[in-house]
Amino acid sequence: MSSSADVFYHVAPVIGNGFTYPNETEVPWSELIVIYPYITGLVAGAFVVSSLHHVFGMERFAPISKFALLTSLCFMFFAPTPLLFHLGQPTRALNAVITPHWTSAMAAFGYVAGFYICLLLLEVWFSFRADIVGLSKSTTGVMQKVYKTLTLGSDDVSASALHADHTIARRLAMIGIPGACGLHGYVGFLFGSLKTREWWSSDLMPIIFLLSAVGSGVGLLIVIYVVACWWRKQTPDNGAMQGLLYVLWSGIVIVMVIEALEMVQMIYKAREGVEGVFDLINGPIHVGLFFQWGGGLLALLITSIMMLKTPKGSRLVFWLFVCGLSMMISVLAMRWNVVIGGQELSKTMRGLLTFHPEVFGRESLFTVASLFTAPFVVLYLAQKLLPTVWAGEELEPEERVFDIHKAI
Amino acid sequence: MNQLSSEEKMTTQDINTEKEASHISRRSFLGMLGKGAACAGAAVGAGGALASAGGGAANALGGVGPTYQQEPEQYAEARKNPPKIPGYNWTEHKWAFGVDSNRCIGCLRCVEACKMENSVQMDRNHTRTWVERYVYLEGSDHAHVDSIHDLKNVMPGSKETRFVFDNRYKNAKVTKAFFVPKLCNQCEKPSCVQVCPTGATYKTPDGPVLIDTKYCIGCQYCVQACPYGARSLNHVRGTAEKCNWCYHRITKGLNPACVEVCPTGTRIFGDRMDPESPISQFLRNNRVNVLKPDMGNMPNVFYAGIDKEVI
Numbered sequence: 001m002s003s004s005a006d007v008f009y010h011v012a013p014v015i016g017n018g019f020t021y022p023n024e025t026e027v028p029w030s031e032l033i034v035i036y037p038y039i040t041g042l043v044a045g046a047f048v049v050s051s052l053h054h055v056f057g058m059e060r061f062a063p064i065s066k067f068a069l070l071t072s073l074c075f076m077f078f079a080p081t082p083l084l085f086h087l088g089q090p091t092r093a094l095n096a097v098i099t100p101h102w103t104s105a106m107a108a109f110g111y112v113a114g115f116y117i118c119l120l121l122l123e124v125w126f127s128f129r130a131d132i133v134g135l136s137k138s139t140t141g142v143m144q145k146v147y148k149t150l151t152l153g154s155d156d157v158s159a160s161a162l163h164a165d166h167t168i169a170r171r172l173a174m175i176g177i178p179g180a181c182g183l184h185g186y187v188g189f190l191f192g193s194l195k196t197r198e199w200w201s202s203d204l205m206p207i208i209f210l211l212s213a214v215g216s217g218v219g220l221l222i223v224i225y226v227v228a229c230w231w232r233k234q235t236p237d238n239g240a241m242q243g244l245l246y247v248l249w250s251g252i253v254i255v256m257v258i259e260a261l262e263m264v265q266m267i268y269k270a271r272e273g274v275e276g277v278f279d280l281i282n283g284p285i286h287v288g289l290f291f292q293w294g295g296g297l298l299a300l301l302i303t304s305i306m307m308l309k310t311p312k313g314s315r316l317v318f319w320l321f322v323c324g325l326s327m328m329i330s331v332l333a334m335r336w337n338v339v340i341g342g343q344e345l346s347k348t349m350r351g352l353l354t355f356h357p358e359v360f361g362r363e364s365l366f367t368v369a370s371l372f373t374a375p376f377v378v379l380y381l382a383q384k385l386l387p388t389v390w391a392g393e394e395l396e397p398e399e400r401v402f403d404i405h406k407a408i
Numbered sequence: 409m410n411q412l413s414s415e416e417k418m419t420t421q422d423i424n425t426e427k428e429a430s431h432i433s434r435r436s437f438l439g440m441l442g443k444g445a446a447c448a449g450a451a452v453g454a455g456g457a458l459a460s461a462g463g464g465a466a467n468a469l470g471g472v473g474p475t476y477q478q479e480p481e482q483y484a485e486a487r488k489n490p491p492k493i494p495g496y497n498w499t500e501h502k503w504a505f506g507v508d509s510n511r512c513i514g515c516l517r518c519v520e521a522c523k524m525e526n527s528v529q530m531d532r533n534h535t536r537t538w539v540e541r542y543v544y545l546e547g548s549d550h551a552h553v554d555s556i557h558d559l560k561n562v563m564p565g566s567k568e569t570r571f572v573f574d575n576r577y578k579n580a581k582v583t584k585a586f587f588v589p590k591l592c593n594q595c596e597k598p599s600c601v602q603v604c605p606t607g608a609t610y611k612t613p614d615g616p617v618l619i620d621t622k623y624c625i626g627c628q629y630c631v632q633a634c635p636y637g638a639r640s641l642n643h644v645r646g647t648a649e650k651c652n653w654c655y656h657r658i659t660k661g662l663n664p665a666c667v668e669v670c671p672t673g674t675r676i677f678g679d680r681m682d683p684e685s686p687i688s689q690f691l692r693n694n695r696v697n698v699l700k701p702d703m704g705n706m707p708n709v710f711y712a713g714i715d716k717e718v719i
Binding site for chain 2: 019020021022023024025026028029083086087088089090092093095096099100101103104105106107109194195196197343347348349350
């Protein structure tokens with residue numbers, strides 16, 4: 001039996017004579033549930049960038065669109081893992097899929113996540129099929145067998161076949177856009193639909209989750225892209241970086257406005273227990289809010305200056321990297337403030353709790369760090385497997401046929 | 409105490425973990441714990457995977473139509489395959505609970521009886537029922553509230569198994585004070601049932617909301633959704649935990665353990681289908697209230713004598 005009191009403690013006296021319900025002294029959703037929406041957010045954000053090229057044909061994103069797609073897939077593999085670690089009975093996780101109880105928002109999770117993983121897998125396969133065929137013919141030994149298997153027996157690289165690949169991948173991406181919005185809007189709904197938690201119960205929650213996902217996802221792409229280019233001793237593509245700047249700036253502006261509106265609305269409505277909200281803001285989550293708003297404002301300030309000055313080259317890369325990183329930190333802090341903060345404000349609205357995360361253990365910071373590192377490792381392996389991810393899609397299908405033949 | 413076919417209803421893991429968990433408790437509480445656990449597990453498990461609910465049938469409160477936040481198929485399944493409790497038909501009862509706050513003396517025997525009867529975790533952070541103390545001091549418009557999770561109310565040396573309200577207001581000028589027992593409200597529209605992703609928690613036609621501990625995945629969405637803080641996670645079972653009005657007892661014609669031990673008659677229990685039952689009389693003779701009516705959950709625990717400060 002765990003002695004929860006060691007981990008969490010009751011700091012009730014906030015509003016004069018604070019009080020929480022006895023069962024509330026244990027925070028039900030820990031840091032694992034912070035990382036879950038964070039990872040799905042990164043998936044959605046990265047997917048949006050890849051779609052800007054695949055669906056809308058924005059050529060400036062061509063050098064990173066396949067990479068963005070692969071990033072999205074690698075992170076999506078790990079999106080459900082924090083939930084598994086969190087469950088009291090993880091071996092029964094599939095119960096929710098086998099016998100879903102449809103009045104529950106959570107019952108749809110398995111289907112939503114499963115659908116999205118399948119969609120991403122399909123899109124990745126169609127986007128990389130020509131490359132896989134090329135690799136299956138230019139490699140030898142075990143790797144050749146691996147690539148041959150990955151072609152799934154489809155090694156037609158004629159112009160019409162490549163055109164079909166492109167069309168299908170584009171259509172999948174078109175389905176993926178509402179899919180990504182749905183996936184992340186849905187995560188916001190999981191929280192926003194709970195009437196018991198004043199801090200969560202907001203109609204704006206799905207939209208806030210979705211928009212912050214775009215911000216953090218683009219931030220992640222910038223960070224990985226810059227680090228990968230530095231690692232591979234290459235210069236990041238100026239056009240792509242410029243495009244990422246535009247998307248990041250738009251994301252930050254919209255999400256900050258909506259978040260501010262939500263906060264103002266809550267305070268202005270001043271429903272019963274609003275004093276508890278003030279105490280929460282000034283108390284347990286004030287550091288988190290500092291990172292959330294500080295990171296967001298810093299990124300907004302720098303990107304705004306960059307929008308005006310339009311820097312190029314290493315200046316653009318450095319400052320955009322700073323913005324991407326601070327946006328990632330800001331959104332991570334936002335997830336913490338929402339998930340943990342919502343539970344630190346008692347359902348009595350008359351008391352606060354302070355959450356102390358465990359460092360080691362099943363639900364601990366170590367687990368979170370491991371689960372968050374895993375997608376990066378998988379992404380590293382994936383780009384080793386599919387090195388053409390860096391080639392971009394600047395070539396026309398006909399030219400790629402030539403390219404592949406040359407590889408053979 | 410009558411028992412159901414008990415242990416075959418529990419998973420091996422439940423039994424093993426139960427044995428480990430109840431080691432101290434069993435020693436301390438004369439073996440009652442194991443029986444209670446087996447009995448509770450059996451009663452809860454008896455529902456199987458079915459998740460009942462009132463579909464279109466007339467409900468005992470006089471309303472017609474779906475009162476529970478569940479699906480019609482589950483209701484049909486519940487009717488077709490009721491739990492195997494000898495001599496008990498869950499469509500012939502409508503249980504309800506009353507709390508006469510004026511009578512409560514805050515002795516906390518109910519809390520301890522519940523923990524013994526239902527193998528609730530023996531610490532101050534997990535409980536199926538609790539009592540809140542509301543104290544108005546002179547010159548204050550707001551009550552000071554405390555309960556069993558306050559370390560000062562844990563009996564010294566009891567390792568959080570016994571509780572007693574401390575004497576902190578001995579030298580204060582108290583203008584008004586009262587106790588309010590709390591427990592699961594077995595709502596007509598339970599948010600916990602609505603959000604359960606597997607249907608492991610379900611509303612029975614006779615009133616209580618039960619948890620199938622063999623099917624619960626321990627996601628704690630229900631813990632978040634309960635407006636009353638009545639649910640917690642049982643770390644031993646890895647599943648949700650809450651009061652079920654001692655379903656294993658009431659289906660045998662017994663009172664819930666907390667009602668049984670209450671020395672003042674604060675806790676009143678009975679069948680609303682029986683006009684002469686204690687609860688029917690209580691509801692007839694008192695002006696009652698429910699907690700947080702604005703939540704729309706339609707609780708089935710009715711309070712007499714509570715104050716605006718009660719949350």
